Amino acid sequence: MAINALQSGASGLSALNTSLDVIANNLANLNTPGFKAGRANFQDLLYVEKAQPGVENAIGDQRPTGLYVGLGVKVSGTQSNFTQGAPMATGEQFDLLIDGQGFFRVTVENELSGGTGIAYTRAGAFTLNSEGQIALANDRGRRLLPEVTIPPNAERVEISSDGRILIKTPDNTEPLEVGTLELAGFVNPAGLKQIGENLFVETRASGAPQTGQPGTEGRGRLMQGFLESSNVDPTRELIELIRTQRAYEFNSQSIRAADEALRTVSQIRR
């Protein structure tokens, strides 16, 4: 009945709504360092079989194909795109870019991270907090793990591509190693959960993190003085936006057609 068409149209509108939300969020984060673009994935919903294939009629012929009506569409999930964002030169000594795979580890509240107390990010805009520890340069000041304390007399901090943190002090001509930065890799980064603030936390789907020095076992290398720009492609997003908007209109039309049919039914008996 027309009710099915109405449902299909409604499922289309609701799925496209989700897609619109995702695109709007991508566009809003066009200039967010380390942001990874998302997309809504659609799947067709179930089918009602009105007649099964292979059923015999009175004279013994088998119906070669079935008769079924689909019931619309659903969002099967959202997926982040973990391709590399373009490097953005800032010259800041605590701005770090991961060239390749991997995430920085920072401390978060236990309730945000499912009890591990660790979140992962690719937005490497760091600074020093009041205790000289390297921390994210935002209003929360989440500390980088493993914790590294830069002595106050450090004139210049150098971070090598394999994560060694070297400082130069006035009373020392040779660079002094004060710690090593580690990166965490995941088997399935798309399974990570986004918690805002450019942070991700591990889930069962992402697998356990494999932590180690940058540049080893497939982990990316570090670039000091650069930030990773958002990997949102505005052209693509706008095309997706147009596609979504038009699909939305088409579905509203099929709702209208189904509505007219239902009205005809209701008016058949004067």
Next chain:
Amino acid sequence: MNYGLYISASGALTAMYRQDVHANNLANLDTVGFKPDFTATLQRLSARQEDGLTHLPGDAMLERLGGGALMAPNRVGFGQGSLDNTGQPFDLAIQGDGFFVTRTDGTNIDSIRLTRDGRFTRDARGRLVTAGSGLPVLDTTNDTIRIPDGPGLRIEGDGSIFMGERFIARIQVTDVLDRAQLTKEGHSLFRPTAAALDARFGASGSVRQGFIERSGTDPFRAMMATTSAGREFETNMQLIAQQDRLMERAINTLGRTA
């Protein structure tokens, strides 16, 4: 009873069914790997002929009219959808004929499903799975594919996965002779019959890494079909109302005893 009433009703029902199918096609305008359904109607024989009850008496005049319209089996339009570049390493599309092979349950051969939706990802165990439902993608030996960590992932046109120069596995891209043997199951999956599964063969289509295949629905055609089915429904309903009025006349005007 009024025979035309039932013929009009069958017309209204098939029109409604067409509207449902095309509304579903429109709802899946943005579903990757979706293949639209095409509807057909066929002329229905009278019940006596249809059920083979030729020994029963029939009305020769009415039987020539037939029994109205019936929904014919749907056909799926397997035409190529347009390929869209996403640049993501685990987005695959098939250009030409063929399907990716996945299965919904363990090693059970009956659970094999085919799909054109090549948005894949890796699960927590490193296996190549569908991004929507997490079903494992099978290689040419019907085994799951484990993709190790590391850079340099490359998937060739024949489905072979390379990590740098190292061969990992070859994604199975299969085809069946008779596509009518595939039933849509939702979740972008096609369920093949056992016979079709046994007779499947390597497909001629090639795998394109970093692309997805857009829905095969033609929005204009689907829109036209939904609207015209609505009008056809309306016409049939008006005919029903007309015949209702006719009967009312027969009962209340002609049948009035002075």
